Amino acid sequence: MPKTYNELLREARSEVREISPAETDALRQRGGVTVIDVREASEWDQGHVPGATHVSKSYLESQIEAAVPDRAAPVILYCAAGMRSLFAAQTLAQMGFTDVASMTGGFQAWKAGGLDWTTPPKLTDQQKLRYSRHLLIPEIGTAGQARLLGSKVLLIGAGGLGSPAALYLAAAGVGTIGIVDFDVVDLSNLQRQVIHTNDRIGEKKVDSARRTLTALNPDVTVVAHEEMLVADNVDRLIAGYDVILDGTDTFETRYILNDAAVIAGIPVVHASVFRFEGQLTTFIPYVGPCYRCLYPTPPPPELAPGCSVAGVLGVVPGIMGLLQANEVLKVLLGIGETLAGRLLLFDALETEFTELKLRRDPKCPVCSDAARAAREAGTPLPVSTFSEGVFMLGGSR
Amino acid sequence: MSTVKFPAVLRANVGGARDVEAAGSTIGEVLDTLVVTYPSLRDQLFTEDGELNRFVNVYLNGQDVRYLDGRGTVVAAADEVRLLPAMAGG
Numbered sequence: 276m277p278k279t280y281n282e283l284l285r286e287a288r289s290e291v292r293e294i295s296p297a298e299t300d301a302l303r304q305r306g307g308v309t310v311i312d313v314r315e316a317s318e319w320d321q322g323h324v325p326g327a328t329h330v331s332k333s334y335l336e337s338q339i340e341a342a343v344p345d346r347a348a349p350v351i352l353y354c355a356a357g358m359r360s361l362f363a364a365q366t367l368a369q370m371g372f373t374d375v376a377s378m379t380g381g382f383q384a385w386k387a388g389g390l391d392w393t394t395p396p397k398l399t400d401q402q403k404l405r406y407s408r409h410l411l412i413p414e415i416g417t418a419g420q421a422r423l424l425g426s427k428v429l430l431i432g433a434g435g436l437g438s439p440a441a442l443y444l445a446a447a448g449v450g451t452i453g454i455v456d457f458d459v460v461d462l463s464n465l466q467r468q469v470i471h472t473n474d475r476i477g478e479k480k481v482d483s484a485r486r487t488l489t490a491l492n493p494d495v496t497v498v499a500h501e502e503m504l505v506a507d508n509v510d511r512l513i514a515g516y517d518v519i520l521d522g523t524d525t526f527e528t529r530y531i532l533n534d535a536a537v538i539a540g541i542p543v544v545h546a547s548v549f550r551f552e553g554q555l556t557t558f559i560p561y562v563g564p565c566y567r568c569l570y571p572t573p574p575p576p577e578l579a580p581g582c583s584v585a586g587v588l589g590v591v592p593g594i595m596g597l598l599q600a601n602e603v604l605k606v607l608l609g610i611g612e613t614l615a616g617r618l619l620l621f622d623a624l625e626t627e628f629t630e631l632k633l634r635r636d637p638k639c640p641v642c643s644d645a646a647r648a649a650r651e652a653g654t655p656l657p658v659s660t661f662s663e664g665v666f667m668l669g670g671s672r
Numbered sequence: 673m674s675t676v677k678f679p680a681v682l683r684a685n686v687g688g689a690r691d692v693e694a695a696g697s698t699i700g701e702v703l704d705t706l707v708v709t710y711p712s713l714r715d716q717l718f719t720e721d722g723e724l725n726r727f728v729n730v731y732l733n734g735q736d737v738r739y740l741d742g743r744g745t746v747v748a749a750a751d752e753v754r755l756l757p758a759m760a761g762g
Contacts, residue, residue, distance in 0.1 A: 432762050434762055435761070435762060436762045437762070521762075522762045523762045524760055524761055524762040525760060526758065526760055529760075546762070547758070547759035547760060547761055547762060548759060548761040548762065549679075549680060549681060549759045549760075549761050550680050551680065552679060552680055552759070553759075554756075554758075554759055569729070569758075570726070570727055570729070570758040571726040571727075572725075572726040572727050573727055573758060573760075574725075574727035574728070574757045574758055575727075578681060578682075578716060578727070578757055579681065579727075579757060579758060579759060579760045580681075580760070580761075581760050581761050581762075582761040582762070585681075585761065587761055592761075592762070620756075629734075629754075630734065631731050631734050631735075631736070631754070631756070632734055632735050632736065633736065634736065634739050636738075
């Protein structure tokens with residue numbers, strides 16, 4: 276029995292629950308409901324409900340399960356005027372979704388009601404191609420990619436850890452990559468510091484790194500900080516960055532960075548390597564432990580030689596650096612579980628990963644609640660600092 | 673006997689072994705057994721006052737013993753003890 280459009284619409288209206296834009300807005304702001312825009316991409320690009328997910332009606336059947344994995348979860352669909360979303364809701368009901376509503380009047384009524392709306396970030400045609408493999412991933416998409424392009428990551432060191440991390444962060448489209456390094460490229464670096472090349476021996480590492488990264492991806496702005504990170508410049512160096520990747524090779528720098536980053540509230544993705552072994556974790560200020568919670572004092576030099584003394588298998592910082600880059604991307608995108616509160620050990624000889632549980636030290640002189648309160652009261656707790664290479668108790672940062 | 677895992681930087685003190693079996697019903701006893709057998713470990717693990725050095729973390733089955741009962745943390749036969757100093761290399 277053939278049916279007219281009007282008959283189909285009447286039928287849909289009798290089967291589907293409808294909900295007003297104002298009510299949708301209230302539910303959206305309360306959270307716990309998925310709002311889905313079923314219009315075409317060109318309509319979505321002109322503006323949409325904030326926080327909505329775009330699943331075009333043309334792809335509804337194939338994409339809805341990724342957008343809403345739980346068929347019992349509350350879903351509100353909208354289109355331009357409230358008709359297409361009725362038919363889309365029928366489709367979802369056929370697929371077993373049990374709590375689906377259609378917004379009356381669609382986006383036109385939403386805008387006419389003076390409700391808040393937003394336009395999605397735009398990528399150029401070149402960027403759509405360059406990042407197409409990211410754009411296909413629901414957890415990233417256009418919004419996530421735009422977020423990466425607007426992000427600022429600071430690498431401390433363009434060495435064994437920083438090199439692989441920088442390459443992949445630049446390739447991923449992290450828009451601003453700052454690099455702190457005062458060194459020049461040495462032949463002995465090239466066994467693992469893959470951002471540099473043989474013809475750049477003697478060149479400043481920050482310049483060499485910038486050349487490689489901008490050649491890889493012209494979207495990336497590389498900010499070169501050609502200086503050693505010390506207590507006097509750390510606050511200035513880290514200001515304005517979203518995440519810091521710690522790829523230094525001295526304890527002194529690691530403690531200085533830790534203390535300043537906790538105070539500035541900037542996450543630090545930490546890694547260190549020794550011969551065939553690596554350690555990795557993510558320090559998120561006041562959420563998980565900081566470096567001082569993990570290691571309240573540094574070991575004596577003989578127990579913790581750097582790579583130039585002890586040696587390192589080149590792929591170990593490569594692997595650890597890429598795991599750092601992975602943590603950085605997750606922090607920037609707000610997806611997945613970071614290593615905050617977990618220390619990941621890697622043993623290249625056994626090809627073995629081990630995870631250890633870390634905790635915030637309630638007596639930490641930098642990140643404990645007491646330390647924070649003391650700082651806010653203008654009387655910071657004393658912390659151990661380095662003085663002429665010796666770790667001293669009772670400094671006063 | 674519990675198994676104590678050694679990172680590369682400490683292995684020279686235990687004849688190059690990756691792990692060593694050591695007797696003891698607490699972390700303190702296990703570490704005491706180790707330093708009796710391998711005296712050069714003493715300076716790496718303990719301060720002059722016999723306290724655990726703050727730059728070597730001791731984990732029992734993945735948990736830092738500082739947040740369990742420290743040296744008094746009870747160790748069962750099949751447990752894994754891991755010694756882990758900080759690393760500098762980057």
